[in-house]
Amino acid sequence: MNNPTPPPGGKDAKNERMREILSAALEEFFQEGFAATRLDAIAERAGVAKGTIYLYFDSKETLFEEAVRSAILPVLQRIETFSVDPQGSAEAALRAMISIFYRDVIGTDRRRILRLFIAEGPRFPRLLAFYHAEVLSRGMAAMRNVLQYGVERGEFRASAAINYPHVIFGPALIGALWKMMFDNLEPLDIDGLRDAH
Amino acid sequence: MNNPTPPPGGKDAKNERMREILSAALEEFFQEGFAATRLDAIAERAGVAKGTIYLYFDSKETLFEEAVRSAILPVLQRIETFSVDPQGSAEAALRAMISIFYRDVIGTDRRRILRLFIAEGPRFPRLLAFYHAEVLSRGMAAMRNVLQYGVERGEFRASAAINYPHVIFGPALIGALWKMMFDNLEPLDIDGLRDAH
DNA sequence: TTGATATGACCGACTGGTCAGTCATAAAGT
DNA sequence: ACTTTATGACTGACCAGTCGGTCATATCAA
Numbered sequence: 001m002n003n004p005t006p007p008p009g010g011k012d013a014k015n016e017r018m019r020e021i022l023s024a025a026l027e028e029f030f031q032e033g034f035a036a037t038r039l040d041a042i043a044e045r046a047g048v049a050k051g052t053i054y055l056y057f058d059s060k061e062t063l064f065e066e067a068v069r070s071a072i073l074p075v076l077q078r079i080e081t082f083s084v085d086p087q088g089s090a091e092a093a094l095r096a097m098i099s100i101f102y103r104d105v106i107g108t109d110r111r112r113i114l115r116l117f118i119a120e121g122p123r124f125p126r127l128l129a130f131y132h133a134e135v136l137s138r139g140m141a142a143m144r145n146v147l148q149y150g151v152e153r154g155e156f157r158a159s160a161a162i163n164y165p166h167v168i169f170g171p172a173l174i175g176a177l178w179k180m181m182f183d184n185l186e187p188l189d190i191d192g193l194r195d196a197h
Numbered sequence: 198m199n200n201p202t203p204p205p206g207g208k209d210a211k212n213e214r215m216r217e218i219l220s221a222a223l224e225e226f227f228q229e230g231f232a233a234t235r236l237d238a239i240a241e242r243a244g245v246a247k248g249t250i251y252l253y254f255d256s257k258e259t260l261f262e263e264a265v266r267s268a269i270l271p272v273l274q275r276i277e278t279f280s281v282d283p284q285g286s287a288e289a290a291l292r293a294m295i296s297i298f299y300r301d302v303i304g305t306d307r308r309r310i311l312r313l314f315i316a317e318g319p320r321f322p323r324l325l326a327f328y329h330a331e332v333l334s335r336g337m338a339a340m341r342n343v344l345q346y347g348v349e350r351g352e353f354r355a356s357a358a359i360n361y362p363h364v365i366f367g368p369a370l371i372g373a374l375w376k377m378m379f380d381n382l383e384p385l386d387i388d389g390l391r392d393a394h
Numbered sequence: 395t396t397g398a399t400a401t402g403a404c405c406g407a408c409t410g411g412t413c414a415g416t417c418a419t420a421a422a423g424t
Numbered sequence: 425a426c427t428t429t430a431t432g433a434c435t436g437a438c439c440a441g442t443c444g445g446t447c448a449t450a451t452c453a454a
Contacts, residue, residue, distance in 0.1 A: 035232035049431045119316030121378050132382050160393040170367025196361040246405040
């Protein structure tokens with residue numbers, strides 16, 4: 001009922017706890033995968049007791065989904081900016097998209113989300129559907145636009161690739177996976193890969 | 198001491214059991230991942246009791262590694278044939294390699310090995326190293342040869358891509374992953390992808 | 395041929411330990 | 425004082441790995 005100061009401060013503290021738990025959870029899930037991660041480990045990393053986690057999340061599953069979602073949000077916002085590309089050449093736009101992808105996903109810790117998705121996706125269909133709808137299909141649509149635009153301007157040859165933007169991001173994905181799996185055995189120069197790409 | 202008939206038949210039965218266990222294990226690991234797979238489930242699928250598994254394998258870890266290894270062997274043998282390509286154009290050779298990869302890995306159940314590797318690899322460094330040494334580096338070397346050959350014949354432009362055969366297989370990998378994760382949401386035509394590729 | 399004995403592959407109930415989720419109690423906040 | 429938030433010991437389910445016992449088959453003896 002009282003509402004003289006809309007954000008009293010308790011809200012902030014609560015959000016703070018929540019974010020600490022989410023980031024601790026994300027880190028543990030990255031390292032161990034879903035099944036092998038212990039709630040105790042998350043609690044310890046977040047600096048709370050295990051019971052506290054259950055004040056904020058219903059179950060391990062929920063926590064996992066929320067953690068992944070929270071990690072994707074920034075990427076989502078980044079994608080929004082894709083849609084607006086009023087500038088000149090389609091090639092420049094395409095190059096820019098690829099560079100952004102390398103810089104913001106492949107070249108950062110965020111690439112670990114990719115691995116988590118690949119590893120645990122099939123067990124979390126809701127999450128997969130969310131990711132597909134909110135991230136993938138938007139990104140692919142943006143790609144298709146740019147490619148189409150390039151064809152219309154005569155920059156690109158019309159080819160089957162228009163319908164398979166997958167092809168364009170394949171090399172980047174493989175770079176991310178390689179770095180996470182074999183970098184100690186045979187290091188990979190992401191910049192070199194990007195240029196070759 | 199008796200040795201008139203060296204393979205009495207017991208050997209065959211033993212190998213048979215072993216193969217049944219391996220294939221049951223592989224199927225379960227594919228579906229559930231390492232941590233979430235129960236030995237009971239493997240035993241049931243293989244039609245043996247749980248104890249029997251331990252007559253053939255030391256531990257869940259060992260069983261996992263052996264199962265994955267056994268699934269990779271055929272791929273390894275296929276790679277051997279890569280090295281010999283005395284024919285004409287480098288482009289034809291390259292196309293052939295890509296086609297073989299699509300037909301024998303991406304287009305079959307074997308693509309699930311890829312996912313298993315990505316999901317569990319980091320927890321099985323020995324397996325990763327084995328895969329890297331026996332499969333990846335051989336395949337990449339073969340690729341580099343073909344590319345090099347193409348450049349010498351003037352077929353391909355010399356470019357940074359020579360050193361990054363990763364780039365070539367990226368699209369195929371993404372195709373495999375897509376099919377395993379999003380095929381129900383947005384089916385992907387592997388043949389179309391291959392052609393675009 | 396037939397019964398007696400030996401072998402070892404196979405079984406599955408059991409153990410010890412782990413971990414998600416709960417709840418009685420305590421601390422903090424108002 | 426009372427409500428909200430946090431704690432961590434506890435519970436019950438689950439599961440990797442074990443081990444004493446069974447039984448089909450092989451070997452031998454008579």
